[in-house]
Amino acid sequence: MNIIATGVLCEVNTCKNWTDGNKCSADVIYVVNFDGKQTSEAEETGCKTFEPSRS
Ligand code: SF4
Numbered sequence: 797m798n799i800i801a802t803g804v805l806c807e808v809n810t811c812k813n814w815t816d817g818n819k820c821s822a823d824v825i826y827v828v829n830f831d832g833k834q835t836s837e838a839e840e841t842g843c844k845t846f847e848p849s850r851s
Contacts, residue, residue, distance in 0.1 A: 803819070803820075804819070804820035804822075804825055805818050805819060805820070806818060806819070806820045806843070808843070808846060809849075810848060810849055811843075811846045811847060811848070811849060812847045812848065812849040813825075813845065813846075813847065814849070822845050824845070825843055825844075825845040826843070826844040826845050827841050827842065827843055827844070828841070828842055828843075828844045829841065830842060
């Protein structure tokens with residue numbers, strides 16, 4: 797059974813997909829490992845869907 801996230805909370809309010817209440821308005825987000833390494837800590841992940849709100 798596939799389980800798909802129905803909501804994403806995010807504190808990155810400099811992203812154009814960020815909305816009030818720390819919600820992400822993107823249909824899909826892509827979370828990646830930093831530097832292509834196998835991640836073992838939450839701090840080593842990042843959202844590749846990020847786009848600056850003032851681009
Ligand atoms: S696209 Fe990524 S960085 Fe931007 S609001 Fe959504 S989760 Fe946050």
